[in-house]
Amino acid sequence: xxxxxxxxxxxxxxxxxxxxxxxxxxxxxxxxxxxxxxxxxxxxxxxxxxxxxxxxxxxxxxxxxxxxxxxxxxxxxxxxxxxxxxxxxxxxxxxxxxxxxxxxxxxxxxxxxxxxxxxxxxxxxxxxxxxxxxxxxxxxxxxxxxxxxxxxxxxxxxxxxxxxxxxxxxxxxxxx
DNA sequence: GTTCTAGAAC
DNA sequence: GTTCTAGAAC
Numbered sequence: 001x002x003x004x005x006x007x008x009x010x011x012x013x014x015x016x017x018x019x020x021x022x023x024x025x026x027x028x029x030x031x032x033x034x035x036x037x038x039x040x041x042x043x044x045x046x047x048x049x050x051x052x053x054x055x056x057x058x059x060x061x062x063x064x065x066x067x068x069x070x071x072x073x074x075x076x077x078x079x080x081x082x083x084x085x086x087x088x089x090x091x092x093x094x095x096x097x098x099x100x101x102x103x104x105x106x107x108x109x110x111x112x113x114x115x116x117x118x119x120x121x122x123x124x125x126x127x128x129x130x131x132x133x134x135x136x137x138x139x140x141x142x143x144x145x146x147x148x149x150x151x152x153x154x155x156x157x158x159x160x161x162x163x164x165x166x167x168x169x170x171x172x173x174x175x176x
Numbered sequence: 177g178t179t180c181t182a183g184a185a186c
Numbered sequence: 187g188t189t190c191t192a193g194a195a196c
Contacts, residue, residue: 004177
């Protein structure tokens with residue numbers, strides 16, 4: 001099995017499914033990058049955001065509904081989460097990230113992890129929904145732009161602190 | 177996506 | 187000498 005199909009495989013085992021509806025499921029991210037980190041996936045075999053069109057708008061709204069549901073079920077507050085898609089996804093099967101903004105986790109290790117959630121490499125749900133609604137599709141970022149965003153400084157998501165490296169960022173995040 | 181590890185950075 | 191990052195994975 002290629003690693004990129006890992007998400008699809010995990011959908012096959014009911015033990016992973018926290019919420020199931022006719023259209024979508026919620027699972028826990030296998031390597032959570034914060035205290036809370038869930039993925040909402042459609043049952044329909046949609047590879048990524050780049051396959052989306054206007055006909056998928058109701059499905060996107062269903063995914064967002066499940067995102068709000070899992071936050072409520074966990075007794076958490078919506079404001080403490082960010083909900084969205086990676087602009088450059090690695091894993092096959094469209095997946096909506098539902099992640100708490102603390103980013104305190106032993107699985108958060110690399111600059112790529114940080115910047116994929118805390119730069120324009122993270123597309124908030126509302127932004128993606130609006131873009132599909134207005135333009136009918138999502139465009140892939142040019143490699144130069146991806147490299148530029150991945151190289152951005154390690155800026156804290158809660159204050160102006162800029163970390164020298166990942167260990168110091170992680171220590172800082174724990175203080176918040 | 178993760179793991180491993182060489183060599184850069186400190 | 188140790189910490190940390192970044193590229194290969196057959």
